[in-house]
Amino acid sequence: MKIMFSAGEPSGDVHGESLARAVLEKCPEAELIGFGGPKMAAAGVRLCSDMREYSIMGVWEVIKNLRRIFALLDKLEAFMKKERPDILVLIDYPDFNWRLAKKAKAMGIPVFSYIPPSAWAWRKGRAKKCAAIADEFAAIFPFELPVYEAAGANISFNGNPLVDTVKPSMTKAEAREYFGVAEGRNPVILLPGSRKQEINMLLPAMLSAAELLKQDNDSLEFYLPVAPGIDKRLITDIVSQHKVNIHYTDDKNYDLMSIGAFAIATSGTVVMEAALLGLPCVCLYKMAALNYAIGKLLVDIKFFTLPNILVGRQVQRELLQDEVTGERIFDEARKYYAEEGFRDKVIDGLKEAVSKLGKPGAAVRVAEKILAAAERYGKSRLEVS
Secondary structure, eight states: OEEEEEEOSHHHHHHHHHHHHHHHHHOTTOEEEEEEOHHHHHTTOEEEEEGGGGOOOSHHHHHHTHHHHHHHHHHHHHHHHHHOOSEEEEESOHHHHHHHHHHHHHTTOOEEEESOOOTTTBOTTHHHHHHTTOSEEEESSGGGHHHHHHTTOOEEEOOOTHHHHOOOSSOHHHHHHHTTOOTTOEEEEEEOOSSHHHHHHHHHHHHHHHHHHHHHOTTEEEEEEOOTTOOHHHHHHHHTTSSOOEEEEOSOHHHHHHTOSEEEEESSHHHHHHHHTTOOEEEEEOOOHHHHHHHHHHBOOSOOSHHHHHHTSOSSOEEEGGGOSHHHHHHHHTHHHHSTTHHHHHHHHHHHHHGGGOOSOHHHHHHHHHHHHHHHHHHHHHHHO
């Protein structure tokens, strides 16, 4: 059996890794191919192209790179024609992946969508279009189901794979020793994202807040995990413009996060990872003015971070666009140590959000569905032919 994956973002690479390992555990003879990143490659996926060469975000950035994106699409189409996989598994990355899905459908290749487009939040009409292309869907959040079910999609919620993967490997005492956190010191984790645009837009404000926090509370120590694939010089150049000491790390991120007092984080998967580790955050989201103006017209959601969406209320503070300033971040972050009971209340809310992610074993359950779908739809194709 040959299974082709397509994932174009770091979070998709993480999900793809778990899924690939689960597929091979269930079906060791399966051949895994496709488009993804280093984690998927390490899990046994033979890559046609590496996603790190195409990691971009924002309307204008996509426009500037359209030629490269369409060249990649052509390359993967030719790859599919040559390899003839039994099924194509899309992992998030919607605008690109659904173009690829149309090409697969035209070739008679079944399509399985893992982490479907966020039709619950914007462009709800996409659910019907996607349902007409994909044979089956697997969601990783329960709130994704209603809009797809209404569109007639074969969709299921199988739990969230982060429940299995986001775990520290050390005790808190061991982690504090590993990262050199002295007694009486309190680590604050800065999480500026894994893309250059995010780092350029958000890290300066994070560092300005860090300066204010350090002046307010000398026990705070600031740690910054450098995301894989990011040139550290991009970060150090920005840090050099601020008067704050930063401890850089490049491994054991979950252990670091498990001992954090709080984090200042870019909105995304990392905020959900933090919730699973009991790490409260001040959550930030900012984009270019044009992208934001377009987004306001299209997106209809009350919250933009996953823990808040899961519980339907603001468990932890979100700062959006012009709110992302050093002063505003400082005001919200200092509540974690200055207001009695505040941090505990946020952590209780995060626990409630985590409880909605389902039981462990999500990747295994989805792998079983993919293998069953490849066999089922493959037989259907043979019967038709």
